[in-house]
Amino acid sequence: MLAKRIIPCLDVRDGKVVKGIQFRNHEIIGDIVPLAQKYAQAGADELVFYDITASADDRVVDKSWVSRIAEVIDIPFCVAGGIKTERDAKEILMMGADKISINSPALRDPDLITRLADVFGQQCIVVGIDSFYDKETGLYQVYQFTGDETRTQQTKWTTFDWIKEVQQRGAGEIVLNCMNQDGVRQGYDIEQLQKARAVCNVPLIASGGAGEISHFSDVFKQADVDGALAASVFHKGIIEMNELKQTLKSQNIEIRLC
């Protein structure tokens, strides 16, 4: 049986792993390579490295750390941040990343998804979506440039329309960042993820809100996501990987134990 994936996310700024609250006020957590190694050894199923400044600063991720990670890691990892062209993607994949994730550049140029999928294969093209629930309008809206609060802006897309669009264009996986929940550890946005699941036929990864073990079991059982991504609960040692996986396994969720 295909296992549900537990995916620590390492937000990277200037070569350091950082974490903010609702995409803001970033604090330094530690160096990339030892943290990556620690999570791989602890039993993470995959890692995501997200250069949160890249799109906003209009520059490509500092690439040297990608190959330093690839040297030590024996689980898959994905790199996100500022990948705008086939050439950017190729460089990062060549350095050993298994997947690339695009977010703001896909919103600016949706055809980029198709071009990347054609060259590198659908399986390594992830589309990250930053979604904000507007309580006043009751709409789920896609945002871009979320790495820099001075440039963060709402797009013309509603979340579920964009999820459909990126699949048609060749996305192999979707990471849905629920911005209202990000960093506050009150649980994944189950309702939004259920709605996303209903229109998403490729692997769907939940992001934003993990605070305790029960949040992971809820999102797997109730929203049927393929993976759950989390950052601060792992970085701050609030949840221990092995205990998380043992608990999920005991609840009959398909999990790879290490």
Add this chain to the structure above:
Amino acid sequence: MSAEKATMNVIVDTGCANLSSVKFAVERLGFQVIITDDIETIKKAKKVILPGVGTAKHAMANIRAKGLVETLQNLTQPVLGFCLGMQLMCNSSLESSEGEKVECLGIIDTDIVPLNAKNNRLPHMGWNTLTSMTDHPVFNGINIGDYFYFVHSFAAPISEYTAAVCKYGSEFSAAITKNNFIGCQFHPERSSELGSKIIKNFLKLDSTEILTS
């Protein structure tokens, strides 16, 4: 230089993207390996690894452009293919954006077809278990139920060449083998310790073990 290369392990430079992760995986195990598309170096290699991600069409175009088709077809030393590298060993693949059949290396007499995932989502992406395997020496120490990392939407059906089985909606070949060639649909280089074990088994393999089987 040439004497040194004769005993080298090589990774074939298929122009695909995951070359360095495969190289790092081999080096983590303490073995030396070079990435090359040089025909003589590949011919003389002790062991050959054929990696690959992306589309068969793109990879085969690269292999043809580099003039490597016959070289790869005629290798007599142990050859290990990963993911697309395994698929390239087959007769053909239906994986292309236009949906036409892509002619592959034709080393193993089977064809790559869409994975019949039934109600499951595609791509088949993540950690899945082997449901059976043969006693091929690369599987020494690997057990039924062990997890490996898969990322694909196309697969080799179950056939006489199947060396390991995985199920996702329906059963497919998680590994295929013929003579000195073995290919894994999963990514050993990204399958943690058990994946490393397969790579290590392959690199330590006494080539007579498989050439006579």
